[in-house]
Amino acid sequence: MKLKIVFFIFILYAAQANATEPTHRIFVSNEKGNSISVIDGKTLGVIKEIPVGKRPRDIGFSPDGSELYVALGDEDAIAVVNPVSLEVLRKFKAGSDPEAFAVHPKSGYLFISNEDAGLATIFDPVTGNKIIEIQVGLEPEGVAASPDGRYVAVTSESSNLLHIIELPDYKISMNILVGSRPRDAAFNSDSSLIYVTSEVSGDVGVIDLKTGKVIKSGKLEDKKAKPKDIVLSKDEKTLYVAGGRANKIFVLDAETLEVKKTIPVGKRTWGLAIDPAENRLFTTDGVDSQVSVIDTNRNEVIKTIKVGSFPWGVAIHD
């Protein structure tokens, strides 16, 4: 009996130890460097570059922050990294050519877009088992999970569609035609709206999840703008859009979609991560192999950080 109690306490302790204290580090995937650059959140200096595998693109954390996942397109796998010890813990097979993914906030499952196969595949990262695969349009790319865990949005670039997968059934409940070559999606905090960027039409669309209709669309009036990542500020008043080969970040009024400001950054900027506590936005500038740090109060670049070759994704451990 005594032994049982000790065991129980041990389990409780172990469960608690599992929720990792945030390190406030910034993790950047380097598509051609085959590595992850780790940036210290205080000094903004690079602590380490971790070799991770072939063609790392999207990156994201488990809901408890204990694991960092990295999609390895040329290994058809997900690498799992310990964000504290910075060791690569394991890899699991994740379907053909995984590019982007979202971590479900409740189950912790990874919803992965497999670009070549035209599939969204769902994996349990703990066991590495495939839960289900869902046929979507051609060249699926951006994936986003709603904060309430009810929806997962997937964009298919060559079919110009935004698919809404609804849980717990894992069924597509809505298919919405959006701008040309949709690349990324972001939900608002109450999971009622989705913002979508489209690369070729150079616009941002807002979709009302109740009706499944595009309620607003705004064009970034810059011919070179190839919008990719999109993030919403914590107060939900501002959208930040990575402008790709326009080499700038577009700051939009989230309500009107008007461009309030553009912030010049490095070449071919794609990845974005926002740190509301520190009022900072991090961008990956692929061709310049650097990360730009933007002060979101002033909307100005305060620092650029050299990272590995062709940075793609960025995520903050907080």
Place this chain on the structure above:
Amino acid sequence: MTRNSAATLFAIILVLYLSLWGKWALATEYELLYIGPENSSAYRGLQQGLDEANHQGQFLGIGFSLRTMEFDDYVSEKLSDPIAIIANVETEELRQLIKATPDIAIMNIGSASDSLRLACYPNGFHILPSEKMLADAEVQWRKKNPNSSAHARAWHHKFKKYAARDLNKRFSARFEKAMDDRAWAGWAAAKIVTDTLARQGISDHSRLLAYLKEDLVFDGQKGIEMQFRETGQLKQILLLVDDDKIVGEAPVLGVADATDLDSLGHISCQH
């Protein structure tokens, strides 16, 4: 009425209701008309584009089919108006078609003739780059590379950027052939028409024509958004190919603004 016959009646009503509902819920079907030979690169591209349109359509409750005819048969038969015609025919045949069906959009995937563009037909949409566009691209290229013997092309099977790699892979997987200019034009014609029909819910051929002319924004898997000029020509980037290798893109950086597609070809009807 006995309990049994009531149940039977209910079942019949249910079956009727479901089958009717099924009809309504079934896809909106569009039929496109192709005029030209079936054994051609352009036709294979068109089939690829239609496949992709039906892949998109399954998510939207829309289906597309293709009716094919040779030019001579089309001229002799009187058909009800198709929503759009995709034509892979010679220059003079195309001119006849355009004139014979003035309120139907004719997608030209067979002729690069400048004369068709300069005629500024309101219903002619030219997907292949014109002779002048190809020549301008080569002139730009030679300003920077005087000794190069590269030629301008609309497409190349080794093109990888802007997700061209994905399209080349899909095409060669299906046909075991390399995707060339005409195959790309066929694919693009199908995608332009079907994406517009899906997006706008257009069922009328003259409305489709007006939309293509004024509002089209097309992703041709060549990076920059494409639109039709008032001449009916589809603006697009071109590739410079030397010895089966892509050596550059036009507009040529340093000679022209890379996003200024109007540096290639005749841009207006004022001449």
